[in-house]
Amino acid sequence: MSRGLLLIGYGGLFDAVSAQTPGNWVGRTMEKLALTADDAMSPPEGLLEPYAPQDWDLLAAVGQDGMNFIRLALFSHAKQRGFKFESFIHSSAVIDPTAKIGENCFVAENAVVGPHARVGYNTAIGARSILGVRTVVDTSAWIGAACTLGATSRVGANSVVDAGVIIADGVSVGKQVVLQIARTYDRDVPDRTYHHSLFDRPVRIYA
Amino acid sequence: MKPDYYLSEEIFRREQEKVFTRLWIFFGLTTMLADHNSFIARTLSGIPVVVQNFNNRLRAFENICLHRQNALQWEDSGKRPLVCRYHGWGYNAEGFAENIPSDAEIYRFDPKERSGLTLRSFHLEVIGKLVFINLSADPLPIAEQFPAEFIESLRSSSEMYDSEVLVARVRTRFNWKLAYENLRDANHPPFVHAQTLAKSVDFHAVIDEAQHRRSENVCEGAASGDRTRQMELLRSFSFGGPDTALNELKPLEWHGAVDRFGNLEHYYNWLAYPNLHIASGSGGYSFTLEQHNPVAPGVTELVVYWLTAKKKRPYPAMAAVLQASLNGGFRVLEEDIRIMEMVQKNLHAGAPLPRQGDYEYLNKMVEKWYSDLMDGDFEI
Numbered sequence: 001m002s003r004g005l006l007l008i009g010y011g012g013l014f015d016a017v018s019a020q021t022p023g024n025w026v027g028r029t030m031e032k033l034a035l036t037a038d039d040a041m042s043p044p045e046g047l048l049e050p051y052a053p054q055d056w057d058l059l060a061a062v063g064q065d066g067m068n069f070i071r072l073a074l075f076s077h078a079k080q081r082g083f084k085f086e087s088f089i090h091s092s093a094v095i096d097p098t099a100k101i102g103e104n105c106f107v108a109e110n111a112v113v114g115p116h117a118r119v120g121y122n123t124a125i126g127a128r129s130i131l132g133v134r135t136v137v138d139t140s141a142w143i144g145a146a147c148t149l150g151a152t153s154r155v156g157a158n159s160v161v162d163a164g165v166i167i168a169d170g171v172s173v174g175k176q177v178v179l180q181i182a183r184t185y186d187r188d189v190p191d192r193t194y195h196h197s198l199f200d201r202p203v204r205i206y207a
Numbered sequence: 208m209k210p211d212y213y214l215s216e217e218i219f220r221r222e223q224e225k226v227f228t229r230l231w232i233f234f235g236l237t238t239m240l241a242d243h244n245s246f247i248a249r250t251l252s253g254i255p256v257v258v259q260n261f262n263n264r265l266r267a268f269e270n271i272c273l274h275r276q277n278a279l280q281w282e283d284s285g286k287r288p289l290v291c292r293y294h295g296w297g298y299n300a301e302g303f304a305e306n307i308p309s310d311a312e313i314y315r316f317d318p319k320e321r322s323g324l325t326l327r328s329f330h331l332e333v334i335g336k337l338v339f340i341n342l343s344a345d346p347l348p349i350a351e352q353f354p355a356e357f358i359e360s361l362r363s364s365s366e367m368y369d370s371e372v373l374v375a376r377v378r379t380r381f382n383w384k385l386a387y388e389n390l391r392d393a394n395h396p397p398f399v400h401a402q403t404l405a406k407s408v409d410f411h412a413v414i415d416e417a418q419h420r421r422s423e424n425v426c427e428g429a430a431s432g433d434r435t436r437q438m439e440l441l442r443s444f445s446f447g448g449p450d451t452a453l454n455e456l457k458p459l460e461w462h463g464a465v466d467r468f469g470n471l472e473h474y475y476n477w478l479a480y481p482n483l484h485i486a487s488g489s490g491g492y493s494f495t496l497e498q499h500n501p502v503a504p505g506v507t508e509l510v511v512y513w514l515t516a517k518k519k520r521p522y523p524a525m526a527a528v529l530q531a532s533l534n535g536g537f538r539v540l541e542e543d544i545r546i547m548e549m550v551q552k553n554l555h556a557g558a559p560l561p562r563q564g565d566y567e568y569l570n571k572m573v574e575k576w577y578s579d580l581m582d583g584d585f586e587i
Contacts, residue, residue: 042460066531069524158526176526192526194373198537203375205526206239206284 008033009061043077053082064142213382219504227252229587231339233483238370245286261300267329302326335365367468372514373529381551383501412566422568447477464522
């Protein structure tokens with residue numbers, strides 16, 4: 001008997017995956033556990049007790065809230081309890097056979113992941129987004145809808161790339177970066193930088 | 208105040224000279240200057256200034272190379288030696304051009320000229336983690352500008368700042384004075400911030416009768432050339448500490464990771480005249496610093512710092528906490544900016560003078576003091 005699949009999370013991503021997986025997914029029995037944001041951020045101790053890791057795989061579907069740290073908190077909570085994760089690849093997405101996609105990833109409708117591209121665990125790729133040849137998106141990142149990530153470009157862990165952003169070939173976007181302005185980024189973006197239309201220049205975190 | 212005070216280029220120039228080059232001005236945080244060669248660069252009163260760490264010694268210099276006037280540090284902050292990118296002139300902790308590549312071969316300065324190649328330096332004071340600069344060659348003691356208990360309050364609160372800080376800069380279209388008139392006006396939050404700040408804090412304008420009487424005495428009196436009295440008045444413009452009680456302090460996961468400042472569930476508020484505002488809307492778990500740098504009569508650069516209280520253990524998601532503070536905090540700031548830009552936009556030479564009520568005693572005193580200063584009745 002195949003292992004069951006538990007969809008857990010809240011918000012738009014949870015609702016979208018839930019709508020696309022009525023009852024079962026690729027022949028596997030599905031259960032859905034809707035959480036509050038607070039429970040996802042600090043999962044209660046007994047949250048997963050009804051599910052045994054040997055019988056269930058997980059999909060932790062939480063959006064970009066808290067720079068993806070909430071999804072990561074839920075992912076880590078389950079990992080520490082021995083659960084394995086599935087990834088959700090929409091049937092219309094095109095994944096090159098040489099590309100690698102980690103666990104608990106979400107690849108939405110008509111997204112394209114090019115040759116030798118790599119997507120780290122716990123990362124979401126929005127609808128119609130394109131990852132070029134040898135593009136790397138690190139762990140717990142968020143790529144919004146209709147983004148283009150050029151060949152050999154890189155997006156760091158926990159970064160949020162909002163809809164419509166274009167990252168030029170070879171450009172490296174650091175970790176914990178937020179790109180909210182839909183434009184072409186043709187220079188490297190340092191770690192912990194925030195591009196927002198309200199501000200004349202990028203906002204930075206210094207430590 | 209008279210519309211001219213917000214519109215006139217001539218008054219702006221006089222204000223830069225009489226206020227901003229004479230008073231101590233907030234410049235940045237020591238946490239951003241912690242390492243050798245770390246620096247912060249800003250423009251104050253039209254003068255580019257760099258504060259740089261030279262082996263744990265903070266020095267402030269004019270950020271212009273003595274050779275061909277190129278900026279020595281280009282970024283707002285960072286870590287690199289004080290070396291010009293144009294022709295490689297390098298400066299030491301005394302501001303002296305210690306290293307000039309090919310000095311003897313191609314420059315051939317005479318020894319007297321060579322020994323005088325030293326950057327203009329500025330006086331610098333550190334209170335807790337706050338760095339202040341004074342552009343005057345002969346600055347007033349900082350204790351003449353700020354009361355002793357206020358300096359102690361700034362010191363003790365800023366010592367609790369964490370080293371991770373989110374810094375944003377935005378150019379606003381209003382005169383800097385409008386920002387501080389607004390900050391001293393406790394009657395605006397229920398109207399301007401009804402959907403944001405006023406939901407968590409019940410701001411009420413109250414009349415301090417003693418201050419009100421003092422304000423009447425100050426404002427009704429003739430222009431005063433008594434510097435001692437005027438400096439005493441100046442000190443009363445800077446104050447701070449716990450303000451109004453918070454309606455509710457929602458516990459957040461990261462609160463457990465920081466050493467909170469104080470233990471009151473209050474909105475904290477510090478105003479350091481002329482242009483620094485510090486607030487904690489989270490009962491001492493986090494802070495926002497706002498610095499308004501005048502650029503032109505109708506243009507002010509706003510620099511905002513968001514930070515939490517000092518971490519007591521690593522907290523990997525701190526970037527998300529700071530980003531959430533920015534998103535929430537900037538909504539409040541935007542509400543203020545929108546009002547002040549509208550006020551500025553409608554000002555003209557014949558605009559009606561403001562009719563202020565008794566609760567606005569502090570603004571009235573600041574205005575009288577400022578008018579006396581601008582009119583040349585006294586000097587700082």
